[in-house]
Amino acid sequence: DAMVIQNPRYQVTQFGKPVTLSCSQTLNHNVMYWYQQKSSQAPKLLFHYYDKDFNNEADTPDNFQSRRPNTSFCFLDIRSPGLGDAAMYLCATSRAAIYNEQFFGPGTRLTVL
Amino acid sequence: AQSVTQPDIHITVSEGASLELRCNYSYGATPYLFWYVQSPGQGLQLLLKYFSGDTLVQGIKGFEAEFKRSQSSFNLRKPSVHWSDAAEYFCAVDNTGNQFYFGTGTSLTVIP
Numbered sequence: 001d002a003m004v005i006q007n008p009r010y011q012v013t014q015f016g017k018p019v020t021l022s023c024s025q026t027l028n029h030n031v032m033y034w035y036q037q038k039s040s041q042a043p044k045l046l047f048h049y050y051d052k053d054f055n056n057e058a059d060t061p062d063n064f065q066s067r068r069p070n071t072s073f074c075f076l077d078i079r080s081p082g083l084g085d086a087a088m089y090l091c092a093t094s095r096a097a098i099y100n101e102q103f104f105g106p107g108t109r110l111t112v113l
Numbered sequence: 114a115q116s117v118t119q120p121d122i123h124i125t126v127s128e129g130a131s132l133e134l135r136c137n138y139s140y141g142a143t144p145y146l147f148w149y150v151q152s153p154g155q156g157l158q159l160l161l162k163y164f165s166g167d168t169l170v171q172g173i174k175g176f177e178a179e180f181k182r183s184q185s186s187f188n189l190r191k192p193s194v195h196w197s198d199a200a201e202y203f204c205a206v207d208n209t210g211n212q213f214y215f216g217t218g219t220s221l222t223v224i225p
Contacts, residue, residue: 042217043215101162102213
């Protein structure tokens with residue numbers, strides 16, 4: 001089945017230690033998104049790629065970076081995780097950037113010690 | 114400012130009872146509307162969507178939603194709730210073609 005896959009499902013890191021979260025998709029969608037979701041809150045968009053074009057949200061901290069080496073993969077890099085970065089990170093895809101439903105992966109739960 | 118409001122933070126219903134989750138949006142034009150469900154520790158799953166046409170849309174798992182332009186609402190309904198429906202429900206709006214605006218979510222508890 002076509003799907004959005006996130007690895008790992010659970011990630012534990014130490015304060016200030018860089019961490020990378022991975023997302024892959026078999027849907028062949030053009031757009032990939034990264035969301036941060038804290039407990040009992042709505043997902044918050046960090047950035048998205050339309051093909052190779054990177055679009056950063058204005059309030060996304062510089063501590064968060066992303067890479068999309070090809071259509072299938074997208075990575076979220078947190079350069080120096082703080083305690084406030086502990087959250088669920090959701091990857092999503094859509095066929096196009098305009099009025100298309102988004103398909104979500106299962107998420108990666110990040111814990112910062 | 115554009116916004117999506119889900120007035121009910123938490124709802125408790127008995128199994129077999131009917132359910133309605135409210136969603137209101139503030140936009141000038143008719144946006145694209147979505148309902149997603151999120152089980153604990155999981156990603157979001159699309160229940161249904163409205164783009165145009167018939168204002169009553171059917172989704173998966175027996176859910177339906179009705180778009181009411183006059184009320185700027187897109188409420189989610191289910192005639193008979195099952196215990197497995199316990200989850201977090203998010204209404205989302207896409208009016209710009211560039212970003213989803215999520216509501217703050219409604220947590221549903223189902224009691225036997």
